[in-house]
Amino acid sequence: MKITELLDLKSIDLNPQVSSKEEAIDHMVDLLDQSGKLNNKEVYKESVLKREAQSTTGIGDGVAIPHGQSEGVQTAGLAAMVIKEGLDFQSLDGKPTYLFFMIGAPKDSGGAHLQALAQLSTLLMEEDFRNSLINASSKEEFLKLIDEKENKKEEVKDVIHPDVLAVTACPTGIAHTFMAAKALQQAGEKLHISIKVETNGQEGVKNELTQDDIDHCKCIIVAADKKVEMQRFEGKKLIQVPVRDGISKAEELVEKASKGEAEIYHYQEGKTKQGIVRTFYKHLMNGISHALPFAVASGVLYGILYLLQDYVLTYQILTLTSYVQQLATIMIVPVVSAYIADSIADRPGMVSGFIGGLIVCQGISVSAISTNTVSLLAGIIAGFLAGYISLILSKLMSYLPKYLKGIEASLFHPILSTALVALIMVYINSYLYIGHSYIIQYVSLIESQMITKILFGFVLGMMMAIDNGGPINKTAYVFGIGMVVSCDYYPMAAIMAGGMIPPFVIALSATISKKRFVSRKEALMNYINGISFISEGAIPFIQKESKVILPACCLAAGLAGALSMYFECSIASPHGGLFLIWMVNNPLYYLVTIGLSTVVGTLLLFIFTKLKK
Structure with a gap:
């Protein structure tokens, strides 16, 4: 009514x-x-x-x-x-x-x-x-x-068939995915263009595009930093951009799509027109995003066991929890490898990717060199190796006679790809371990001296704020996960502290000055984003005043990372923000670090604003 x-x-x-x-x-x-x-x-x-x-x-x-x-x-x-x-x-x-x-x-x-x-x-x-x-x-x-x-x-x-369709997806599936979806929908309303947006978030696919939608649309926008189902868009006009463009260039994208200013898309396995760096980033983030729940579960269980370490051998339930935590940790690398391979070669690459990751986890090698430490870097290499081997095999098997096509996917491909990946990995695993050991030793050397440790924390913290969810942010984050897998928990605490600062700075600025931001209510919501370790909440505000807000946030985030290292704070979980403060080593100092850095960042924001005026 x-x-x-x-x-x-x-x-x-x-x-x-x-x-x-x-x-x-x-x-x-x-x-x-x-x-x-x-x-x-x-x-x-x-x-x-x-x-x-x-x-x-x-x-x-x-x-x-x-x-x-x-x-x-x-x-x-x-x-x-x-x-x-x-x-x-x-x-x-x-x-x-x-x-x-x-x-x-x-x-x-x-x-x-x-x-x-x-x-x-x-x-x-x-x-x-x-x-x-x-x-x-x-x-x-x-x-x-x-x-x-x-x-x-x-x-x-009441539009039965929207003119424009869109798909949004980011590696973690929490903030960028839905911010881009909202921006595109608002752009459609403003331009009076009917649009339907599918989100590929942490909870799965929502508002899924139907084949009927796809058949009748003018153009499709894919704003994604991880793998999404592309085969369904065969023969349609398509615009493919990073998810951040879905937020910052929403109106431009919707307008172009409504006019049909895009090329016809032709699906080819593992083949895109994206640059090498972006393609690598997309495949890597597909692996990381699927492994993140395992890393979080492993970290939280580790925190519980750490608190109750004196009772682990006494109570059977804690002993069993310890086994589950170890299994969750072991699964991180194979899942990363499998889903990197899946992003490159689709489902045929998953088996060999998983096997390659398991070889890394189990330290299987023909060399006498010990490989008793799990290496995320080796797992990433195994994933890319499996993906491209599977891609090459798919091309070669396209020449098989038709009567063998039925058993290609179920027999020939998984056996050959797994055999090749396993053979290569058992030979190179020990050398990958050597490279991994050098990295760990170098990080340990940096952390052994307080001055270099503080500087290291400053760089990690600043990387988390410089593009808030972009490639530099994700590089630091993936490094932190790698160090967690290798049982070094100091970098992740610095990274998490740095990532929480930008939204906290926005929220505190809005609290102090009610007229600082036009959308004050959204600015205050960044308190929740900060507590949850979702730095993307600061993006809309930084985009409007990047020359003022970005330097303040970067310097404050760097300070947070530096202080975290100085106070020797550490955390075994790669996500959760302040909801997992009970897991942090030296939690009071960690809270002081975040509070002080937020205040400094807010002061810098007001100073830079005044200087600009």
Whole structure:
């Protein structure tokens, strides 16, 4: 049901004489009653006050939507009221309320009032639309504005086949994926172009594109930094960009796609038109993103066992937990290898990739050189080796006679690729271990001297902030995971501290100066992003003022990494942020590190802002 079907001229007042929250509620109840929606206004008012007692319906941004479901309502309806000078309605944001809607729903109407509430909330999200309602010169104009807005929304919703399709995906599937999806959807709405966006996040594929969608669209945007299913786009116009472009260049991409300014895509296994560095990065991140849950599980279990280390041999459940933790750790490298190979050669590459990773984990080698330490670097090399061997075999096997095609994928390919990868890996594994040992020794040498250790932490922290989820950030992060696998937990603590600083700096700046950012509410949400170790929340703010905010965040993140190393903080889990503070060695110093660095970063932001002006 449309909002305009619930609202009529009798229930609108653009110039009410009210001076308190109680008077506002009374007046809107009267408006509903005058429009014939109520059969007992006192009973209905009681339901409204009962709902208001639970929590304020002043939702913020100058809007209040009091509502009630009651036997006092005859038919579902709405009342609307505008107070141009504003009224204290005890809103969530503590600011005056200018725009009021009251919803009345009969007792037996199910969730009608909740549906109306959801529709209203969606319509009133845009500031320009709210302002137009507040400044409406007549009741007729007020209703007309809502009608036009609803029809515009429905026009987009009722499109059976969107003109533009998009797929977003980032390595961790947490922030960039959904930020890019939101930016593309908003760009579509702004440009009046129908768009459907599929997200490939940590919870899997959401809002999946159907074959019918693909067949009828003009163009497809793939904004992804990891492998997504591409074969389905055969023969369609396609734009392929990094996920960060989906955030920063959303309007440009949607406009190009709507005009069909793209090349026809032809699927070929393992073949793309991307540069070598980007192709390497995409394959690597596909492996890391799939292995991340294993690394987190292993790290958290390690933390639990560390806290209860005196009881591990006493209680069987802890002994079993220890075995599970070891298995989770062992699985990290084979999963990385398997999914790198999968990204290169699709499913045929997974078996040999997994075997290559297991050879690394088990230290299998024909050489007498000891390979008793797990190496993430060796696992990454095994994944790329398996992927490209599988790709070459797929090309060669395309020449097989047709009567052998049926057993190619199930017999010939997995046996030959596994045999080749295993043979090569058992010969080179010991040499990869030597290279890995040199890296570990070099890192240990850096960490043995306090000055170099602090400088090392500063560089790692700064790398996490310099592109907030981009290639430099991910390089530091992958290095940290590699060190966790090798049982060196100091770098990861510095990396995590550095990654939390940019969102904390944005949030604290917005707290101190209410007018520092236009979207203050989104800025304050960065407290949650910071606690969760999601540095991407700072991206929209950095993009708008990169010359001011980026240097401040980089220097503060570097300070956080340096202090983390100085206080010898360490953590065995590669994710979790402050939710896993109990796992950090020297947790109080770690909190001091993050707090002090956030304050320094905020001060630098204000100083750089003043210098720029």
